[in-house]
Amino acid sequence: xxxxxxxxxxxxxxxxxxxQRVARVGNWxxxxxxxRLEASDEMYRIFGIEKEAFSGDLNxxxxxxxxxxxxxxxxxxxxxVAKNKPIIPLEYRIVLSDGTERWIxxxxxxxxxxxxxxxxxxxxxxxxxxxxxxxxxxxxxxxRTLTLLSNVNQTIVRVRDTSNxxxxxxxxxxxxxxxxxxxxxx
Numbered sequence: 001x002x003x004x005x006x007x008x009x010x011x012x013x014x015x016x017x018x019x020q021r022v023a024r025v026g027n028w029x030x031x032x033x034x035x036r037l038e039a040s041d042e043m044y045r046i047f048g049i050e051k052e053a054f055s056g057d058l059n060x061x062x063x064x065x066x067x068x069x070x071x072x073x074x075x076x077x078x079x080x081v082a083k084n085k086p087i088i089p090l091e092y093r094i095v096l097s098d099g100t101e102r103w104i105x106x107x108x109x110x111x112x113x114x115x116x117x118x119x120x121x122x123x124x125x126x127x128x129x130x131x132x133x134x135x136x137x138x139x140x141x142x143x144r145t146l147t148l149l150s151n152v153n154q155t156i157v158r159v160r161d162t163s164n165x166x167x168x169x170x171x172x173x174x175x176x177x178x179x180x181x182x183x184x185x186x
Contacts, residue, residue, distance in 0.1 A: 017041060024128040030058060032082055032119050037061060046104070046128045048096035067093035067101065081108060081122055091129070103133040148177035 017040075020026060026043025030036075037058045044051045047065050054061070058078070066074050070092035077090050087108040094102050105127045112121035151172045159165040166184040173182035 021045070025125055026127075027123065027125050030078075030122045030124075032122060035059065043126055046102070046126060047094060048098075048100075065094045065096070067095050069093070081111065081119060084117075084119060087111070087122075102128055102130045105129045144176065144178055148172060151176050 020040060020042035024042070024046065026040045026046050028040070028043055029038040031038070035058045036056045038056070039047075039051075039054075041051065044054070047061070049061075049065065062071055062074055073090060074092055077088065081087055089105065089107040091103060091105050094104055096102065106124060108122050108124040110123050111119050112123075114120050152169050155165065155168045155172060159168055169184060170182035173179045
């Protein structure tokens with residue numbers, strides 16, 4: 001029975017690792033008192049860190065991979081949890097050792113408390129949402145381009161003077177299209 005149970009656990013762990021890899025989701029446990037972090041293999045992969053090279057110190061992880069512009073938000077979120085304040089999901093960027101930026105969505109799960117009701121451990125997940133963020137940016141650019149084209153089309157119908165038409169089309173390209181400058185030549 002023990003061997004069967006061990007085999008069942010091994011298969012379950014293998015399935016969990018595969019599911020995490022496919023979903024790009026890792027899990028973690030933060031030991032608040034010691035500021036130590038335990039992470040799944042997938043979290044190490046997402047963050048581009050060798051498991052053996054990680055000290056386990058949460059501050060080390062923040063310093064090594066969290067984008068400098070996002071560190072304060074991550075640290076604020078962590079401090080909030082340590083002070084018994086509400087847990088809020090967080091999106092932030094990480095920078096891999098090769099300079100690649102990735103977007104992460106992190107959500108805390110269960111807070112474990114001591115007898116005095118102080119938080120001592122927090123569990124949660126991280127997910128690589130880089131592809132979603134890129135798709136959102138592509139959609140914003142596409143919408144901006146469609147707005148630009150629609151407004152230029154309306155201008156073509158409305159404005160009769162060629163010089164005014166070109167000036168107005170250039171203004172629309174800058175205002176609606178996000179261009180720094182625009183010029184139309186014949």
